[in-house]
């Protein structure tokens with residue numbers, strides 16, 4: 157259940173209530189694709205850096221260790237020792253970006269696993285069944301994320317199929333939630349808007365899926381190669397056609413600047429591999445922009461990554477030491493950078509929520525953006 161607490165321009169400050177606790181929005185979900193935040197980050201760490209929602213992937217967990225095993229264990233929450241909300245992506249995107257030899261049909265997609273080459277079929281019912289076995293808080297609808305650019309005809313046909321798949325997802329989820337041995341009988345479903353950069357296709361699809369009373373609505377098919385300006389234009393044009401009284405989720409986005417701009421256009425939920433992936437490569441976020449800790453100029457730098465940062469890395473370690481760990485390929489180096497980056501994102505979301513509450517979002521956004529050299 158979503159409660160809109162305050163609006164500032166188009167920016168929304170909301171509260172999303174789930175069986176696994178409350179999510180204050182706007183929120184950044186911390187990505188743990190295979191039920192692990194890469195960089196040796198534990199769920200105790202996640203609590204310390206004030207993570208609200210963890211995100212995992214249907215496709216990866218289906219391939220390994222298998223969703224039936226996780227169900228048998230008692231569900232994903234118990235398996236990974238995380239009692240707060242979990243959102244699972246449907247597999248749609250991962251199948252298209254990772255798996256080999258895809259064949260898309262009305263029923264679903266056939267492909268070979270990227271782990272062992274095994275042939276797998278996944279359609280709306282299979283995706284819902286897997287997510288039900290995982291028992292995530294929020295399940296995503298099974299969609300096709302079309303490539304960019306795509307011909308108009310391909311896009312329209314793809315979006316029409318994604319709509320038919322959404323109806324099948326909803327029906328299957330309603331059925332699964334009523335079964336006696338379901339892991340999470342209150343599992344929620346978010347639909348996914350597609351249409352690439354064709355605003356008329358985006359809008360008619362948004363109107364159509366809004367008629368289904370889903371728990372939330374995502375924008376998919378963005379950040380797939382189009383320019384930032386095009387992504388912001390699509391948000392400007394499409395978000396007004398999604399229900400304001402439901403959370404909006406921009407999938408796979410993005411940089412701090414992308415998030416600041418998307419919040420300004422009414423987006424509530426985000427996820428992205430940047431803070432974890434960049435952290436593992438020694439790239440860390442600060443209020444002055446991104447820093448590469450491999451740079452020689454940090455060799456004898458006594459300062460923390462960011463002065464005043466209260467994260468586990470900055471509270472105790474210098475840039476010089478973390479640089480040394482990274483160069484020596486010590487796991488602790490990556491871990492500290494990932495913790496700092498996730499803390500930076502989570503803290504920025506807190507600032508965003510405060511700014512909206514105080515009706516000062518625009519001022520906050522401009523100030524934050526102007527401080528960062530490389531966003």
Ligand code: PRF
Pocket residue numbers: 245246247248249250296297299300301348375376377378379380407408409
């Ligand atoms: N669909 C799904 N997951 C996604 C995307 C999508 O379009 C994207 C696109 N940025 C990221 N993750 N199901």
Ligand code: ZN
Pocket residue numbers: 461462465466467468469470471496499
């Ligand atoms: Zn820090």
